[in-house]
Structures are given as C-alpha cells and as structure tokens.
Amino acid sequence: MYRKPVVIGVAGGSGSGKTSVTKAIYDSFKSQSILMIEQDYYYKDQSHLPMEQRLKTNYDHPLAFDNDLLIKHIQKLLQHEPVEKPVYDYSIHTRSNEVIYVEPKDVIILEGILILEDERLRDLMDIKLYVDTDADLRIIRRLLRDIKERGRSMDSVIEQYVNVVRPMHNQFIEPTKRYADVVIPEGGHNHVAIDLMVTKIQTILEQKSFL
Numbered sequence: 001m002y003r004k005p006v007v008i009g010v011a012g013g014s015g016s017g018k019t020s021v022t023k024a025i026y027d028s029f030k031s032q033s034i035l036m037i038e039q040d041y042y043y044k045d046q047s048h049l050p051m052e053q054r055l056k057t058n059y060d061h062p063l064a065f066d067n068d069l070l071i072k073h074i075q076k077l078l079q080h081e082p083v084e085k086p087v088y089d090y091s092i093h094t095r096s097n098e099v100i101y102v103e104p105k106d107v108i109i110l111e112g113i114l115i116l117e118d119e120r121l122r123d124l125m126d127i128k129l130y131v132d133t134d135a136d137l138r139i140i141r142r143l144l145r146d147i148k149e150r151g152r153s154m155d156s157v158i159e160q161y162v163n164v165v166r167p168m169h170n171q172f173i174e175p176t177k178r179y180a181d182v183v184i185p186e187g188g189h190n191h192v193a194i195d196l197m198v199t200k201i202q203t204i205l206e207q208k209s210f211l
C-alpha cells in the first residue's frame with residue numbers, strides 16, 4: 001500500500017528565485033518524505049562534443065533538455081521505483097560522471113526554466129507554480145551567481161544574457177506563465193506564498209487516496 005506522490009512544478013526565468021522557492025518548500029517538509037528534481041540536471045549529455053561546440057549550445061531552448069529521460073524518471077518515481085538522477089556540471093557544460101541514487105518520496109518538486117513548457121510534464125503535475133521576477137533583478141542575481149558559483153566571467157554572462165537568455169525568455173519561458181496555478185512574485189523571500197504552498201501540499205497529501 002502506498003500513497004500516490006504529489007508532483008509540483010516550479011518554473012520561472014533564470015535568476016527569478018525558483019531554486020530558493022523550491023528549497024524553502026523542501027525545508028518546510030524536511031521531517032516528511034520529499035525530493036527535488038532540477039530540470040537543469042537533465043540537459044542533454046554533451047560529453048561527445050568538444051568544448052568550443054558546447055559553448056555554442058542554446059541552453060535556454062526547449063530542445064536543450066532531455067525531457068524524455070526526465071519523464072521516464074518521474075514515471076518510475078510515481079510507480080515507487082528508485083532512479084539514478086544525472087548530475088550536471090555547468091563549468092564543463094555537460095553531465096558529470098556521477099549520478100545520484102534517488103528513492104521515491106511522497107512529494108516531488110520539479111524545478112526549471114522550461115518545466116511548464118512540455119505538455120507531458122505539465123500532465124504529471126498536481127500544482128504548477130511560476131516565479132515572476134522583473135528582468136533587471138533577474139540579470140543582477142544571475143550575474144552575481146554565475147560568477148560566484150558557475151565559473152563565468154562578467155563579460156560572458158552579459159553576452160549570453162543579451163544574445164540568448166533574454167530572447168529565449170520572452171519566446172519560451174514567459175509564455176508558460178499562463179499554465180501556472182499560482183504566480184509567485186519575487187521568489188525566495190516571499191514567505192506568505194511559500195507558507196500557502198506548504199499548506200496546500202499538506203492538504204493534497206492528506207486527500208490522496210491510498211492505493
């Protein structure tokens with residue numbers, strides 16, 4: 001006998017605060033059974049490509065992601081089977097050799113810029129969130145984070161933002177807001193929205209029937 005997991009999707013532009021929101025929800029459930037899956041970890045494997053080729057990839061386009069593998073993994077977790085989640089290394093623009101063994105849990109949070117773009121992923125979700133933060137704040141946050149944590153230079157972050165991130169955001173990410181059940185302004189420090197989400201997830205968990 002087991003309970004069907006609750007699946008929550010958290011989308012939003014790069015630097016909007018998706019990871020912060022996801023972590024805040026995760027931390028509220030620590031005593032319970034919860035796991036996070038980052039769509040970034042499911043960027044297509046590029047280990048067969050030379051570095052100069054990897055630098056040219058458009059990482060903000062839906063085709064950059066291996067959603068088939070992500071969906072396969074979610075379906076396994078929904079059937080209470082474990083999966084081996086890939087690990088992504090931003091400094092080499094491909095997956096690392098590691099994998100993380102992930103056990104099924106009662107709550108699964110899926111987080112990523114384009115997590116609401118694929119209808120097959122949306123169909124697996126019980127709740128869809130979109131973290132909505134103005135573009136000026138997003139680029140400032142991204143600049144600081146990518147230099148500190150992702151091994152990038154200021155020039156490369158700005159060049160990528162202007163030529164790729166911004167146009168792809170407007171074409172593919174922002175339009176997915178219409179699929180969201182809840183839009184969370186400003187991201188990780190919106191404690192009211194996070195508390196409301198935690199309460200809602202708890203209610204769904206209690207309502208889910210045992211199979």
Ligand SMILES: Nc1ncnc2c1ncn2[C@@H]1O[C@H](COP(=O)(O)OP(=O)(O)O)[C@@H](O)[C@H]1O
Pocket residue numbers: 012013014015016017018019020021141142145186187188189190
């Ligand atoms: N509300 C906020 N105010 C200030 N900084 C924030 C806020 N939310 C997130 N950040 C910071 O901005 C950066 C990007 O946030 P993150 O949650 O990683 O965004 P995303 O996952 O959407 O790219 C991180 O360094 C994070 O600490």
Ligand SMILES: Nc1ccn([C@@H]2O[C@H](COP(=O)(O)O)[C@@H](O)[C@H]2O)c(=O)n1
Pocket residue numbers: 013014015018019040043059060089090092093094112113165
């Ligand atoms: N090799 C890569 C892979 C992805 N990116 C950028 O990451 C952004 C998504 O991550 P967030 O945590 O910011 O949501 C996305 O906008 C890609 O441009 C990258 O720079 N290099």
